[in-house]
Amino acid sequence: MPLRRLAFALAAGNVVVILVLVLAAAVALRAGRESEEVRARESAENLVNGLAIELGAELKQLDNALSTIAMRVHAADSSRVDGRAEIERSIVEQRSLLPQVDAIRVADEHGIVRFGIEAGAAPVSIADRDYFREAQARDGMVVSEPIQGRIVRKWGIVVARRLQRADGSFAGVAFTNLSSDHFLDRFRRIALGSAGAVALRSGGLRLITRYSVIDGAQEKNIGTSTISDEMTRRLAADPERGSYLTPTALDGIERYTAYKRVPGCTLRVFVGLGTRDFLAGWRREVAQMAALLAIAIATIAGFSALLFLQQRRQAIARREIARLAQEQSVMLDNEIVGMAKLKDRVVLWKNRALDRIFGYEPHELVGAGMRQLYLDDDSFDDIGRRAYPMLQASGRFRAQLRMRHKQGHAIWVDLCGAAVSPHESFWSMTDITAIKDSEAHAQHLALHDAVTGLPNRRLFAERLLYILADAQRRRQMTGVCYLDLDGFKGVNDAFGHDAGDAVLREVAKRLLGCIRTNDVVARFGGDEFALILSNIQDASEVERVLQRVLHAVEQPIRLAQREVAVGASIGVAIGPEHGDDPDTLTARADQAMYTAKRAGKHRVCLWSAAPERVATSA
Incomplete structure (x- = not known):
């Protein structure tokens, strides 16, 4: 009995010693990592601030040139030969001050490019471009989403400014471009370490250009909007500036990333510095401290070590189970996507979103047949004939169809099903009525x-x-x-x-x-x-x-x-x-x-x- 108490005391003492050592090491390592993270964040923020200021100044220079051209167009009579010549001279003059752009052009109120193109060139229209419509609607500098030019076949952005007549009516746009290659040349000169990256994104977060030390230019991703969840959260919290630590969505490399909106427009600059550069010394410290802790832990009795590790594993497992249960609850009981579990096409379970989509009270659908959610017997039977054989064969079914709201009117629903067992299935339903109405309206406007x-x-x-x-x-x-x-x-x-x-x-x-x-x-x-x-x-x-x-x-x-x-x-x-x-x-x-x-x-x-x-x- 005393031996058992001694063994218990020794084991307890050893555990206390180990916990103290681990706690001290964790505090020291955390402080060291936080210090390195602060240094990395400050470095990234300094780089992104300087780059945003440079790009803002460059866009301001372009806007000043376009404003000058706009005043010349306003003053000149474009219907006269001398007026057109004056406009062309103004374009050539301003173009000589902007070596970074391919051309400066002027389009009329119909979107047809009239000035800044070669004589005899085929007419080019920009009336369908978003920046043309935005300039038509408001004054001031307009910066486009990334697009590929029709005259110069390059990716980049367009900077445009509204032209107007004496009565204030819309008279066209003056516009120029900055190619993705232009920004890329600037980004290559930035010191980014061994795994850094710098990117420029539009107001819609579409990629204008990106340079990575590891992969070089990212031309294949220009125009896309692939971003990480952490970037999405940070931009939602502060769209102007901020920083975060996460693997980059485009290449999976973990970086400290800082971002900032370019002054005067919606563009954002992102500078990411690889953690392997800033945490190299810290990781060596981790390795040394881990070795010392391993030597200390090796002196502890096996039973104490196994007990400690077992308890630790159990705690981690419980937290993970709780986390997964919480995530599953949030996912299933959301407010957007309706979900239901069916047995022989009768509702066994459903979430609140399904009640909201179809207008039912919380208790009305459980135990009810799915027929009441369909417009008629034909659509109900059609889904039955098509869906359930597919669920048995491949386990999945998806379709878009009109279904019935409780009040009797039709709504468009994106219906997805998955087989649970031979008689049970799980279904998700999303209300896409607004999308369908928008598509119909857009089709009408187009014709x-x-x-x-x-x-x-x-x-x-x-x-x-x-x-x-x-x-x-x-x-x-x-x-x-x-x-x-x-x-x-x-x-x-x-x-x-x-x-x-x-x-x-x-x-x-x-x-x-x-x-x-x-x-x-x-x-x-x-x-x-x-x-x-x-x-x-x-x-x-x-x-x-x-x-x-x-x-x-x-x-x-x-x-x-x-x-x-x-x-x-x-x-x-x-x-x-x-x-x-x-x-x-x-x-x-x-x-x-x-x-x-x-x-x-x-x-x-x-x-x-x-x-x-x-x-x-x-």
Whole structure:
């Protein structure tokens, strides 16, 4: 018995000694690591601060050059030869001050690049670029997301500035670029140690350029937005500046990373310094102290050591189990993704998000059949036929479909299922109604004119192709009409663009009132409209319709207690007599419209191969 007490006392004493040694070593090592981390963080922050200031100054220099060009464009008359020459001289002058850029260019309000390109070069449009639309909406410097140029085929960013007329209306943009290679050359000169990296990201966190000492340039990742979870959390807490320690998402190397927003824009600079550089001395200290502790621990009785290690392993396991249980609870009982466990398509368990998505109370769905969440028996049966064989075969199923809210309306759901057993399955459901509505709205905007709501040129061409194919099968004729308003510019200049838009909307309404439901009216832009008259028997039928159109268009239009009037010149080409493809018929209708203009306006002209024999009627 005394021996057992002695053994216990010796073991307890040894454990106490070991704990004291370990605690002292841990405190010392923690203090040493924290000191090295502070040094690493300060080094990274100093580098990123200096780099952000340099880039901010460079962008300011570019913006000053664009502002100078914008003032020259505002002062010069671009419709005159000497005005255009003055604008080109200004571009050349400012370009000589900016050797880091490939070119400086100017685009008009339609996004067509007019200045800063080689003579005779094909027209280039930037109207679909985000920076063009942003500059159109506001004044000030605009910095784009990383893009690949259309004139100079390089990756980089565009710096743009709005141009405006004397009345403040949008007149286009002046823009230049900084290539990814330009930033890369600057980053290569930074002292980053043996594993450092520096990156520049856009406001949307897309990669503009990145240089790593280990891997060099990261061209394949330009334009992507792959970032670590720690970076996401830090940017959410402080989007302006900060630092963190985590493995880099692009290459898995652990670094101390500091970031800072570039002054005056949304760009952010990231500088990461590898831990293997800053912790090399600390790791040697860890190794030495570990060796000393190992010698001390080796003198302790095996039973005490095993007991200590066993208890330590059990504590770690309990914490990990608790952590996993907490993570699982948070994941399953979230507010976004609905989840349910089913047995023979009856709900055994569900989370709160499922109640929220479908509008049910917490107690209503448990024990209920899934049929009540489907729009009808067909969709319910269809998912049953498709999903459960796949669950048995591959264990997974996914589909997007419309399901039923408790209030009766349909919602779009992303449905994912996984097999648990032959009779049980686990399902997740995400409400994607807003995404589907946004897609439908975007599709409508892409195919319709924003002012009148009529089909645009793209949708007109699609419908014309279909109508011509149908007419060929039916052996019928199709009239393609090109209409240009007479007198519209005077109304627009006298009363402003809002009045002009009101006239365009009224004309569109009148054109729709003159045609049949199977015909098409479109707006091509400006004061140009186009019509498709389908299923016609002869040219006289087209003539009658277009005479109604002329009469309707020429009626006075009431605008804010005043009346204005416009007319129309219309050109017509009839298929298959004048052509059997959309491009030919549209081009010949356009030619006939210009013939109507030259003949005195306010009339209809039928295309003819011999211009002097073009049929016209006022």
